Amino acid sequence: MRHGGKILVDQLVEYGVSRVFSVPGESYLAVLDGLYDSGIQNIVCRHEGGAAMMAEAHGKLTGTPGIAFVTRGPGATNAASGIHVARQDSTPMILFVGQIALGDQDREAFQEVNYRAMFAPLAKWVAQVDQTDRLPEYTARALHVAQSGRPGPVVLALPEDILSAQSNVPLRPAHPLAKRPNLDQVAQDIVSELGKAHDPLIIVGGPHWGQPAADALAKFAENHGISVASSFRRQDYIDNRHPCYAGDLSFGMNPALANHVRQADCLLVLGARLGDVATAGFALVDPADRGQKLIHIHADPDELGHIYTPDIAVNSRADHMVEALAQIPLDTPKTTPAHDDYQNWRTPQETPGDLKLEQVVHWLSDHLPDDAVITNGAGNYAAWVHRYFQFKRYGTQLAPTSGSMGYGLPAAIAAKLQHPDRTVVCFAGDGCFQMTLNELSTAAQHGAAVIVIVVNNGRYGTIRMHQEKTYPARVSGTDLFNPDFVALAKAYGGHGEVVENTDEFPKAFRRAADFGRLAVLELKVDPQALSTAATLDQVRDAAQSD
Template sequence: MAKQQAPALEPRTGGQILADALVAQGASHVFAVPGESYLDLLDGLFANRNRINLITCRFEAGAVNMAEAHAKLTGEVGVAVVTRGPGACHASIGVHIAHQDSTPLVLLVGQIPVEETDRETFQEVDYRKMFAPLAKWVTQIDDEKRIPELIAHAFDVARSGRPGPVVVAISEEMQKRLATVPDIGPAVVTPPYPAPEAIEAMMKMLGKAKRPLAVIGGGAGWTAEGRKAIQKFLVNNKLPVAVAFRRQSNFDGTSDNYVGDLGVGADAALVQHARDSDLILAIGTRIGEPVSQGYTLFDMAGAKPIIHIYPDQAEIGRVYRPALGITTDLNAFAAAVKGLKVSKPGWGAWTKELRASRLAQAEPQEYDGPLNLARALQALEKVLPEDTVFTCDAGNFATWPNRFMHVRQKQDFLGPTNGAMGYGIPAAIGAKIVAPEREVICFVGDGGALMTGQEIATAFHHKVNPIIMVFNNGQYGTIRMYQERAYPERVSGTQLTNPDFARFIEAFGGHGEVVEATDELVPAYKRASASGKPAIIEVRMNPEQVTNRATVAQLRAQAKKK
């Protein structure tokens, strides 16, 4: 019988090859703000409209944030496309988020015609120089025949080791030329497994500990199975577990082992417990500035034993010398240890002490005025679906849900570890596009809400309905807090003038609510959810309660004592 021959390849434009390359790599969504620098790619995406979803956004930072949230939620490589010059500059915010959050992302950027290079032509930027500090790899495709190769490598780099962003510039004329090349699919790569001797050494070190503390981080690299496996190991060994900054998805906050979030705004008791511990089990966290409390929590030379588990060897020992470093895929590590137990753990009372501190921290205080936000959030927590997705912006408001709410096993929490304002709303829209069957709640301050609030139009355009909770205190609260500590009573540049946020979304055709008292939040949420529309719940806060632990008056009094 004659051997069947593969069908002959047909010539395609570079734009078509690019779109086909994204499909070949398994991309399901592309988040984009269109530009004339990639019309041919847009045409290629049109030809693939039944295989890949093109999401039209209103601002490049919003588009990349949606792609980044998509990657965090699915574990896939997020894909965004923007035009040259100003488009790329706007997009750089999202690239920085993906970099510091270790999120796999590919950003395609339209580029000028190659023949005009170095003339400072219209919207010209050298992307290799611009994105070098922010991306794992930056390249430019000028030869249409190399598109499948370079796109495949871009996805490989974004996924591998410590995941992160890759930027690919696509020159304008390359997209128009014809080439006859095959598509290239994803590489099948076995993830790195932990060395058996390393696991044995880790268990011996745990067996000798009296006051261990596990700190679990990592974002898009975890799978649902991996999270279950690592939770089984940590719970079976009764280890106290803190999550790294904005990594609440990684451990069930209702577990008796959960002791809080170790990051910005961490409970002082948890920070002290971390200092008092005699072994740190750092799983998937870089032990960066927020987790280490400004690099003050541990001795960099290794006086406190640290077991550092991370997928990229270059990050192990980068700041803190570990007693043991284990380079491994996080899910592979979780699978390897899920059935292991320390024979006679000596830290039962220690775990109970840390858990008691966490429960005490989460107990609502009394606050002046009709709104006790702590009690309102805890009432809200009880009525939310068990698979709710939370997205969170940056600001002091975020310490309220962090302190008083608990993210459960089937829930997800997406927040920027680099502290980028303007993340929350586009992230919520991206999450809802990816998981339309799940409730998506965005926590955002009034400052961040007006940085990317126009992306609400994207939610309407693509017919998804996130619920956006705007914490409105009429100021840049975090900066006001620092200002009052350093320059009490000299308020400069931190006050804001805001719209009526409920009417703002109603102008789009959405559902608006205003909450001013404790018992109003849950009914407002229920009405917003039942509306089936994109919704804003504006929570009007007391501007004097600048943090959940201090008022402006208290900060001023403390500053005067210095």
């Protein structure tokens, strides 16, 4: 006999879970007791949003569900931002929420929330465990659902009396992996279709990727001479130095790449959903009148035909499909001029001020180890990272396709805990950083030696840019008062410096890296510099005007 909290934790151990992220609450004390001597590392965070984002980043890095525990009511609502990231980024994740006792439900008891209703639009599956004996069943199902088809978040509510009750229920064995379909003939059909095209393009994104898939994609693209574009914030799916790499389909995308998407006569979409960002608001690829062949590979059958009707639709994981494609012998290669366009695009374009962010990112791209992890949240500063940093290996880019501010620091902490031997650099705007900077305490407590680069322009730059375009000379609500970021870093036992000139950055970065604990480098940039980033509206307008 053991209590429900111990049963749940034992089921997680059975599935090989080694780390969870949490903010403690009295609603799940039994789980905390179960974790005590379980061997699972419990990373105690400062805010539920940070805990959920760390769990999401862990899921991205490992391909297995990131686990977060939060308490009821405000704890769960705080964590919703991380659930939204996991949903839009197709990341396996489970949020366990402590819940009020069963006998008190539907009386608007203290911190009561109907989680099925609250999380229904955000999660793949939302449920509440109402019997202690069914904890292994629900937990095993949650782990399975989070990873099946298109991965995503699962939310399980755990009434406190269910967790404290005793049971001797046995654990559930891990779900067997589904057998991989034979994709050899499908791969031949795809290559045959690509062979008929004059200007094909591969678009890669979505879940289930890894370094073997990145290598297979590079081999296939090179064998057949086909350009590869990554979807938004999936730039580490192929070495950006590869001669077939064409750049990323993102906010502020290369106009030459946008034109390549529009002109391609055959699109092979591997794992990506082909949403509004990749298509500049559906302007580059018209759902009603494509005028081009579409071959769509996706693990979730519901995504095939959801927006675009493919000429060839394959319900398969993208990594499985590309491994089959890579086995097809060398073909007469197409030409890949798109890589030249990409190289021209990442030639630094000078911005105002003494500190040139384009030069800083270029320097980091040239000097960081190939396996360094780069994280960021949301803001115009990220356009410089996407444009000028070359990602060399899979698992080196952690950024929310959902566009969530505050993501960079929690993701960096999760990455450093998972890969303590690798350099982890977080980019954040001054507004973005202040969303989750309290997690510096979590980094200090658990020894996560992340390096945070705060791009400080004293404003919510992206909103200000749109504001000045839409309501000129009527600026409102976008200026920021910032703390002393250097003093804050030192208060947590870290290293801090202000950098105001481009030439100062390399030495400052090396000092931060050599410090061996968390570090914050505050970059003072000209407020006008970050207002020049291209937006989705600009790319869409250009596409429609052509």
